[in-house]
Amino acid sequence: MYTIKTYNQISNRGLSRFPASDYTVSSEATEADAIMLRSHKLSIDEVGSSRAVARAGAGTNNVPVADCTERGVVVFNTPGANANAVKELVLCGLLLASRGIIPGIAFAQSQSHLSDHSELSKLMEQEKKRFAGSEIAGKTLGVVGLGAIGSLVAEMAIGLGMKVHGFDPALSVEAAWRLPSKVKRIENLSALVASSDFITLHLPAIDATRGLINDELFDAMRPDACLINFARDEIVQNLVWN
Secondary structure, rough: OOOEEEEOOOOOHHHHHOOOOOEEEEOOOOOOOOEEEOOOOHHHHHHOOOOOOEEOOOOOOOOOHHHHHHHHHHEEEOOOOOOOHHHHHHHHHHHHHHHOHHHHHHHHHHHHOOOHHHHHHHHHHHHHHHOOOOOOOOOOEEEOOOOOOHHHHHHHHHHHOOEEEEOOOOHHHHHHOOOOOOOEOOHHHHHHHOOOOOEEEEOOOOOOOOOOOOOOHHOOOOOEEEEOOOOOOHEEHHHOOO
């Protein structure tokens, strides 16, 4: 019988893979053979005598990997498991950034005092052009990081009629096979942000990527460009706005 300690809420679809005849899975366990978590920032003291740490997510930045390695504790993640969910969030971000959806909702709510439906309908018809925004079809999406998530985002954007530029200095052969042929690979980050209407980040938070999006890159962006970050906040440097 093995004991697995969980942090955060883990999907029952995942937990069902551990039959009760062989595993005890509990958030209350004090001594565990393995640990399973999502966003909980794990300390090496919490690892204790566990032999393995599993992160239900793409990165391991909330796990003390170096300390675990010294102890011989195996650390692994689940890259791609949430790829489709992130892809859909990026689509939501694109639409919210290009259309006046949120301001439109706020305006409609501000008119809740109007009880006459015909009057409200007439007002909405007159004012709707204020929140039209613009179509994303024909615009350029710059995808930074072309792994499991980035490749899905690129494919989605192409399906929506967008042009897609991609940047990934560590692109693996396997990831390259997943990429749609219409993705234009850009050799440096400055060129990508300068040529994109929208930039979306799909990178792990490691030493090489922390603060990657800095003042210099913001200066290189188009004045009306939109940055979408569903990766890690540390990738975007703390900026001083003038």
